[in-house]
Amino acid sequence: MKASEELAKGLQAVLVDLIELGLQGKQAHWNVVGTNFRDLHLQLDEVVAAARLHTDVIAERMRALHVVPDGRTVTISKTASLAEPPEGLITTGQTVDLTVAALEKTVATVRGIYDAVEEEDPATTDLLNQIILQLEQLAWMVHAEKLKTTQP
Numbered sequence: 001m002k003a004s005e006e007l008a009k010g011l012q013a014v015l016v017d018l019i020e021l022g023l024q025g026k027q028a029h030w031n032v033v034g035t036n037f038r039d040l041h042l043q044l045d046e047v048v049a050a051a052r053l054h055t056d057v058i059a060e061r062m063r064a065l066h067v068v069p070d071g072r073t074v075t076i077s078k079t080a081s082l083a084e085p086p087e088g089l090i091t092t093g094q095t096v097d098l099t100v101a102a103l104e105k106t107v108a109t110v111r112g113i114y115d116a117v118e119e120e121d122p123a124t125t126d127l128l129n130q131i132i133l134q135l136e137q138l139a140w141m142v143h144a145e146k147l148k149t150t151q152p
Helices: 005-031 037-064 073-079 092-120 122-143
Strands: none
Touching: 005 037, 005 073, 005 092, 005 122, 037 092, 037 122, 092 122
16 A cells, blocks of 8 residues: 555654654653652653654554655654753653643644544554553653642
């Protein structure tokens, strides 16, 4: 099967957001400071590992569909939909908020192409489902770092 232009553009959008998610995860990993630093530092490695895994899966699926993935830095900086992270050190609280936002934005990109992909290439939706499931789980786990219990 050869991907349509719409499918190719959609998968490219997912690819660049996954690459950016991995880059932002590492940036935060290196610069996070504050309470629960170590736990969050390690969680960020999980986010990066997931982003890298899914990046490779999507890029290889693109090639299987006769699409050339573009992971060049210039392409990432021009087309990624994630907000730019702050410069310098960031607190654990800020890191949680920024990481959850980046995860949720990446999931939104995936969900944004889901119906069109399902119509054209249902096999690829299996890959999209795996991305959604893992990134949503990571968003929940990272967000839990800030939650307070209301139990006595």
